[in-house]
Amino acid sequence: TGANGQVGRALQKIYPQALALDREQLDITDQKAINEFNWDNTKVIINAAAWTDVDGAENPSNYSLVKAVNVDATRYLATAANQHDLTFVTFSSDYVFDGSQPIHNEDEPFSPLNIYGKTKADGDLAATTATKHYIIRTSWVIGDGRNFVSIMQDLAARGIGPSVVNDQIGRLTFTDTLARGIKHLLETNAPYGTYNLTNEGQPTSWAEIAKIVFEKSGKSSSDIQPVSTAEYFASKPSVAQRPLQSTLDLTKIEKTGFIPEDWRDKLNRLLG
Incomplete structure (x- = not known):
């Protein structure tokens, strides 16, 4: 599910023979549609569909849809996985935490600061009802589509x-x-559960990443104006905290033998 998103497209590249579904083919918020779907010849459900507009989730008029996608659909798919003895893979977020700890392991209690984070935490709980489940907790996702790096490239060009x-x-x-991390977990029959999965490397700020993008785009890093989160959102009262x-602590997944590449090396290659 979520075939047309950044993660969905990456999964299709690594699983070219898989049945990739978007909302038109299977509305995962429709429990009846999931119950009636033909799961024959299916071994794994990978749910890459999600509401990801963090600020939009704060709008009360959107809440029912945010919950339907991030919580209810996850529960429906987990139920289907149990009924058909399938492995269920879904995605979690760093936003299930309040960010008060310098590094987050998989066992840290949930403490979301916003509606999006709360629905992702509730979705994680729903996913655990699948006997065979992998919850992939990630952060700051960059892929084929609109994301922070592509936005910074666009601003630099303009x-x-x-x-x-x-x-x-x-x-x-x-x-x-x-995508490679998920394939590794499935192929090695790693123990079911929650796994943090990001790229490796020294943690940094969004401002420092923006500077790298600008420099690689032939601009000056001094074009970036670093500000605090409080300053940036001071004039935006409706945004999510x-x-x-x-x-995210990567110890658990690395113990299974999967060592993610350094994010700086990946970014430099992406930017050329």
Whole structure:
């Protein structure tokens, strides 16, 4: 599911023979549609569909849809996985935490700061009802589509020097790394459960990443105006609160033998 998103497209590259579904083919918020879907010849459900508009989730008029996609659909798919003895893979987020810890392991209690984070946490709980489940917790996702790096490239090309927060700390996650990590867990029959999965490397801020993008685009890093999260959102009262510390501890997945590449190396290759 979620075939047309950044993660969905990366999964299709690594699983070219898989049945890739978008909402038109299977509306995962429709429990009846999931119950009636033909799961024959299916071994694994990978749910890459999600509501990801963090600020939009704060709008009360959107809540029912946010919950339907991030929570209810996850529960429906987990139920289908149990009924048909399938493995269920779904995605979690650093936003299930409040960012008060410098690094987050898989066992940290949920403490979301915003509606999006709460629905992702509730979705994680729903996913655990699948006997055979992998919850892939990730952060700062970069892939084929509109994301932070592509936005910074666009601003650099247009000669616009943006203000970028310098106190939110984490690591980038490239979608091909996510796809390879999932394939590794499935092929090695790793123990079921929750796994943090981002790229490796020294955690950094969004502002520092923006500077790298600008320099690689032939611009000056001084075009980036570093600001605090409080300053950046001071004039935007309707936006969601963000965690300041988003670094995920990768010890658990690395013990299975999967070592993600350094995010800086991946970013430099992407930018050429």
